[in-house]
Structures are given as structure tokens and as C-alpha cells.
Amino acid sequence: MGDPAHPAVPHRPLSRRRFLAASAATGLGMTALGACGGSGTATDSSGRTVVEWWNIATTEPRKSVWAGLARAFEARNPQVSIKIVTLENEAYKAKLTALTASGKLPDVFHTWGGGVLRQQVEAGLVEDLSGRTAGWSDTLLPVATEPYMVGGKAYAVPFDIGMVGFWYNKALFRKAGLTAPPATWSGFLDAVRRLKAAGVVPLALAGKEKWPGMYYWAYLAMRTGGAGALQEAGDRKDFGGAAFVAAGRHLAELVALQPFQRGFLGAGYSTPAGQAATVANGRAAMELMGQWAPDVQKDAGRGLGADLGFFPFPAVDGGRGARTEVFGGGGGHAVRTGASQAAVDFLEFFTSTASQRKLVAETAVLPVVKGVDDAVTDPNLKAVARELSGATGFQLYLDQAYAPAVGQQVNDSVAELIAGEAMPEEVTGAITRTAREQ
Known part of the structure; x- marks a missing residue:
């Protein structure tokens, strides 16, 4: 690997x-x-x-x-x-x-x-x-x-x-006329639009638990600023850089498309009506989750079998981070x-x-x-292993990589952005303040 x-x-x-x-x-x-x-x-x-x-x-x-x-x-x-x-x-x-x-x-x-x-x-x-x-x-x-x-x-x-990467329903992709997973963020947003146009919920999210939403912001920061940006921000206790603001703006673009299942803000992850079950039962086309996703999907719902696929987080157009940098x-x-x-x-x-x-x-x-x-x-899982074997950078989950209070602030602030209660600059400001208090 x-x-x-x-x-x-x-x-x-x-x-x-x-x-x-x-x-x-x-x-x-x-x-x-x-x-x-x-x-x-x-x-x-x-x-x-x-x-x-x-x-x-x-x-x-x-x-x-x-x-x-x-x-x-x-x-x-x-x-x-x-x-x-x-x-x-x-x-x-x-x-x-x-x-x-x-x-x-x-x-x-x-x-x-x-x-x-x-x-x-x-x-x-x-x-x-x-x-x-x-x-x-x-x-x-x-x-x-x-x-x-x-x-x-x-x-x-x-x-x-x-x-962490995207787990997707191949049958729902075919329904929307998508022949391959998107490789860029702009392509990903286009895929979300096409899925919605086909009457398919693009993404399942456990908004209640916050950490699944953090994955989006973390990956967007990596793709925009490069894997080293997250380390440098932690070292400097300053998350106000352009890459982090841009990550929030990219995430806000996605949120504006209303891509998540109904009631996502109150949804859990592994609960009967939660994120994993929503994907496993064919009610959403994708979830951004770790390598354990297929196991939890099968436990929470009927599972997708051969229709389940995996692809890495897309590259951000013009970003410094490579698609081979993983989170x-x-x-x-x-x-x-x-x-x-x-x-x-x-x-x-x-x-x-x-x-x-x-x-x-x-x-x-x-x-x-x-x-x-x-x-x-x-x-x-072999696909995940291949991505890991070719990884050119690696970032640990932010709510574990940083001090506990900082990690929790990341989760809380990103959750507020996804809920439409915070702007990208407010997210970075709150995380920076918490980091400097440690």
C-alpha cells in the first residue's frame, strides 16, 4: 500500500x-x-x-x-x-x-x-x-x-x-446518463445537477453527526492549497488563508445545489434512516466516506452489491493539490x-x-x-488499496489531527456552513480563534 x-x-x-x-x-x-x-x-x-x-x-x-x-x-x-x-x-x-x-x-x-x-x-x-x-x-x-x-x-x-472517497451507485449514475465518475470539482457539480435532473438525490449526509460534512471541507482545502496547507495552518494556528476560504466557497457552491437527502441535518450515519442506509437502499447516489462504508451500508440497508463503486475526491480546477493526495x-x-x-x-x-x-x-x-x-x-476495497498505494500525500482526519478543541471547532463550523448558518470567512475565523486559544 x-x-x-x-x-x-x-x-x-x-x-x-x-x-x-x-x-x-x-x-x-x-x-x-x-x-x-x-x-x-x-x-x-x-x-x-x-x-x-x-x-x-x-x-x-x-x-x-x-x-x-x-x-x-x-x-x-x-x-x-x-x-x-x-x-x-x-x-x-x-x-x-x-x-x-x-x-x-x-x-x-x-x-x-x-x-x-x-x-x-x-x-x-x-x-x-x-x-x-x-x-x-x-x-x-x-x-x-x-x-x-x-x-x-x-x-x-x-x-x-x-x-475517504466517494462511494456511488452505478445504476443511479446510469439513470442520469453518467458513464464515469467525475475527475474534477466542476465535473462533480455537473454530475450533481444531472442526477437531480434525473430525479435522483445526489448525496446522502449525516448532518447531525457533523464529522461527515467535515470531510468535504478538508478535501476541498487539500485540493485547493495542497496537502501541506492543512499542516502549515495548524503549525501557524491560522486557517484564514485563501485556500481555506476557497474551500468554504466551493462547499457553499455544492450546498446551493441542494444535493442532500430530505432531513439530512437531523440524520445520523449508521442509523436505520441515516446516511449509510440512504445510499444502501438506493435513495441517494453517493456518500463521501471511509473504507468501512460498504460494511456499514450492508448492515444499515440492503446494500448495492455489484452496483457499488468507489472513486477518489475530484481535483479542484486550478488548485495546488493533486488528486493523489488523500484524506x-x-x-x-x-x-x-x-x-x-x-x-x-x-x-x-x-x-x-x-x-x-x-x-x-x-x-x-x-x-x-x-x-x-x-x-x-x-x-x-482493492480500489481503495490502489489509491493508497499511489498516494503522494496523506492527511489524518482533522478532528483527530489537531488538538481536540480545534478538531471539534472544524466540525462545528463546517456544519454551520452546510446548514447555511455561516459564511466561508466565518468558518475560517472561528477555527483560527480556537487554534490560538490552545
């Missing part, structure tokens, strides 16, 4: 006290969420070591496959019990922020890396896994591990890697400071060649372990 470099994540070192105070200031504070993590090792009534594992595998088949791997690990390690806590994406982020504020993280928990992980590391809440995984970490692909490196040390172990990331697991060796042993099992083959074959993840590429059989 090649080795595109993730940009350095802008940050300012935080003491544990400052970070916990900042997390509490989000309004989540010290919310009681039940027993979890802490500084000791928990045991159950049978004396087994309990490893509490928080993840976001809420859809099938991933939910069942992941539970099956936990049970398989327990069978091999009868002295260990894996306690699974599964939460939807946004609920997970909110609750983990609250737990971070209390200083009591789960033993093993999902992470996207980047600025959020960096701040947890600087607060002393996450274990340095460099030494504890030395015997098997060389089996992992460097491109997959890079988002979880802080100061040259590994603080999480990846299980997936991928990118995305993967998923990984971090371990709280002071967690038992059983927690690390579980991660070794979860990223073993056998487990990775099962994940790739049954849950549509892309491999992070060397020598597992042949397990990818889905043609659309």
Missing part, C-alpha cells in the same frame, strides 16, 4: 493538570460512566485479570467478529477476561473525553491517533508500547503505525488503514498507563496474522500486517 507520510501534528505540550482541566471544560467534566480503567489491575469473582476494551464496532459483521476474537483470546488465556464496551462513534468520543478528564481510561481503547492521542500521552495517561511490542511490532506496515507515534515512540497499535486514517488501540500485560497480549493477538486475515476477510478492513494483502478480495 505504499508509505505515504502523515503530516506532523501541531501541538503545544500540556501538563496532565492543564489537559484534564481543558477536557472538563468541554462540559462533559467528571460524568459518571461506571467502573473502568484506573491505576490498578481489576479481577473478576473467579480471580481472572479483567481487561476492559472500549471500541466502536457497533455494526455487523464487525461487532460479532470482534466479540469472537475476544472469546478466542480468552480460550487461549483462561486467566484473562475481556470486558467489551461498544459505543457509537460520537458517543464514544464524548465518553472517552469525560473519562480522560477523570484520569481513568479503559485498559484498551480505540484511537485514531494524531493530536488527540498526543495530548493523552502528554497528560501521562497512555502507555508507551515501544518496548512492550518490540517482539512483534515489525510485522506491522509503517504507514499504518505512523499516526500513533509520538516523539518517536509507539503509543497505539493499528488494526486498520484507509482513506483518511485508520483505527488503532491504545493502552492506559499501568495496564496489565494481558492488555498488551490481547493487542498482539488482535493484530496477529491469523486475526488480521479474519478481520480483512469478514469485516472489510484493509490490512496493517505485512503479507496479508492477498486477503483483500472485494473489488472496491
Whole structure:
């Protein structure tokens, strides 16, 4: 899959006290969420070591496959019990922020890396896994591990890697007379117009959850200013540059075409009437989403089968960014400071060649372990893998690449633009102000 470099994540070192105070200031504070993590090792009534594992595998088949791997690990390690806590994406982020504020993280928990992980590391809440995984970490692909490196040390172990792009319904494209996916933004807007003229909803969007809308603005900023623009803006704490204003204007052009499904502002992502289901049931022609999209579509609706296709985000006419610069990331697991060796042993099992083959074959993840590429059989996932292998630049999700408050402001401001409540310049101004407050 090649080795595109993730940009350095802008940050300012935080003491544990400052970070916990900042997390509490989000309004989540010290919310009681039940027993979890802490500084000791928990045991159950049978004396087994309990490893509490928080993840976001809420859809099938991933939910069942992941539970099956936990049970398989327990069978091999009868002295260990894996306690699974599964939460939807946004609920997970909110609750983990609250737990971070209390200083009591789960033993093993999902992470996207980047600025959020960096701040947890600087607060002393996450274990340095460099030494504890030395015997098997060389089996992992460097491109997959890079988002979880802080100061040259590994603080999480990846299980997936991928990118965001457009997933589309070939039959609806044919209905609109579209013979190929658009390669430019102007061509994309024309495709939206042609789909509408044919009585087809062009795009599904989970407006309620905000992060799916952020994908559009981030990609447009990359295409207009180049992948390095996002890194530079974070370093300078200044998002007021021409590329970012232009990104907002391009997105506003799209919004003006009214391309989204009815009620999109209140729609979730994986809910029965949400973004994934709208595409899966043939009620919209496209969605901009990561490599997990086919899996979630099949869980949320009937699925498109052979009519599902994938294409990268189009180039912006006159922009500095190449179509081969991609936006995305993967998923990984971090371990709280002071967690038992059983927690690390579980991660070794979860990223073993056998487990990775099962994940790739049954849950549509892309491999992070060397020598597992042949397990990818889905043609659309192969297309994603090809795009990754030819990537000339890579940008991590903005709500993870930047400090948590900045990432949230990006999501909030872009959501306001999409809702018609903010101008492009207001979006960049709000993000800049938040960045400078960090």
C-alpha cells in the first residue's frame, strides 16, 4: 500500500493538570460512566485479570467478529477476561473525553491517533508500547503505525488503514446518463445537477453527526492549497488563508445545489434512516466516506452489491493539490498507563496474522500486517488499496489531527456552513480563534 507520510501534528505540550482541566471544560467534566480503567489491575469473582476494551464496532459483521476474537483470546488465556464496551462513534468520543478528564481510561481503547492521542500521552495517561511490542511490532506496515507515534515512540497499535472517497451507485449514475465518475470539482457539480435532473438525490449526509460534512471541507482545502496547507495552518494556528476560504466557497457552491437527502441535518450515519442506509437502499447516489462504508451500508440497508463503486475526491480546477493526495486514517488501540500485560497480549493477538486475515476477510478492513494483502478480495476495497498505494500525500482526519478543541471547532463550523448558518470567512475565523486559544 505504499508509505505515504502523515503530516506532523501541531501541538503545544500540556501538563496532565492543564489537559484534564481543558477536557472538563468541554462540559462533559467528571460524568459518571461506571467502573473502568484506573491505576490498578481489576479481577473478576473467579480471580481472572479483567481487561476492559472500549471500541466502536457497533455494526455487523464487525461487532460479532470482534466479540469472537475476544472469546478466542480468552480460550487461549483462561486467566484473562475481556470486558467489551461498544459505543457509537460520537458517543464514544464524548465518553472517552469525560473519562480522560477523570484520569481513568479503559485498559484498551480505540484511537485514531494524531493530536488527540498526543495530548493523552502528554497528560501521562497512555502507555508507551515501544518496548512492550518490540517482539512483534515489525510485522506491522509503517504507514499504518505512523499516526500513533509520538516523539518517536509507539503509543497505539493499528488494526486498520484507509482513506475517504466517494462511494456511488452505478445504476443511479446510469439513470442520469453518467458513464464515469467525475475527475474534477466542476465535473462533480455537473454530475450533481444531472442526477437531480434525473430525479435522483445526489448525496446522502449525516448532518447531525457533523464529522461527515467535515470531510468535504478538508478535501476541498487539500485540493485547493495542497496537502501541506492543512499542516502549515495548524503549525501557524491560522486557517484564514485563501485556500481555506476557497474551500468554504466551493462547499457553499455544492450546498446551493441542494444535493442532500430530505432531513439530512437531523440524520445520523449508521442509523436505520441515516446516511449509510440512504445510499444502501438506493435513495441517494453517493456518500463521501471511509473504507468501512460498504460494511456499514450492508448492515444499515440492503446494500448495492455489484452496483457499488468507489472513486477518489475530484481535483479542484486550478488548485495546488493533486488528486493523489488523500484524506483518511485508520483505527488503532491504545493502552492506559499501568495496564496489565494481558492488555498488551490481547493487542498482539488482535493484530496477529491469523486475526488480521479474519478481520480483512469478514469485516472489510484493509490490512496493517505485512503479507496479508492477498486477503483483500472485494473489488472496491482493492480500489481503495490502489489509491493508497499511489498516494503522494496523506492527511489524518482533522478532528483527530489537531488538538481536540480545534478538531471539534472544524466540525462545528463546517456544519454551520452546510446548514447555511455561516459564511466561508466565518468558518475560517472561528477555527483560527480556537487554534490560538490552545
